[in-house]
Amino acid sequence: NAGVTQTPKFRVLKTGQSMTLLCAQDMNHEYMYWYRQDPGMGLRLIHYSVGEGTTAKGEVPDGYNVSRLKKQNFLLGLESAAPSQTSVYFCASSTFISQALNYGYTFGSGTRLTVV
């Protein structure tokens, strides 16, 4: 099992460009999440999904869109990248049962995005 896979691992964008980050999980998890990590800020939730076809806003959703057309994939889109979106992006997934018992999220290894 690969767990949670994020692509790409690194990307440099110019201001105003668009891109999509892909998160794929092979564990049949219901829940998926996108976080961004900035120095001294911890991980902040951007958007999340509690099942195929559903999405919801997190703490810092502005400037991002998401889609969950298939249960195993959760896409994060930047329509017009800004320097403030320079960050490390993490995807995570979990099951309903793990949420209820031990909150064991499985995280991907991250995508480092630089907007110049």
Place this chain on the structure above:
Amino acid sequence: GQQLNQSPQSMFIQEGEDVSMNCTSSSIFNTWLWYKQDPGEGPVLLIALYKAGELTSNGRLTAQFGITRKDSFLNISASIPSDVGIYFCARFGNEKLTFGTGTRLTIIP
């Protein structure tokens, strides 16, 4: 949103030393979680705490759920090089995790 404040923000210690860090909040929580992030990786769950006063160990790691339910502590005994990383506290609510600001641990050779 809910704010989880961790201290210290960073620590520089020598191998073999003990480490203590804490996490505080203005709100009462029913659970406290501690995660570790290795360099270049995503966070991994270390310990979960479910009730006030609870003390839980995982090898050299010990975490406590504060009596007031507004704080939690993580201790690492006899640190080793692989303890390097960022430690996050977290709380779970409304189907999602909220993370603290993190404590970065560096071990000086």
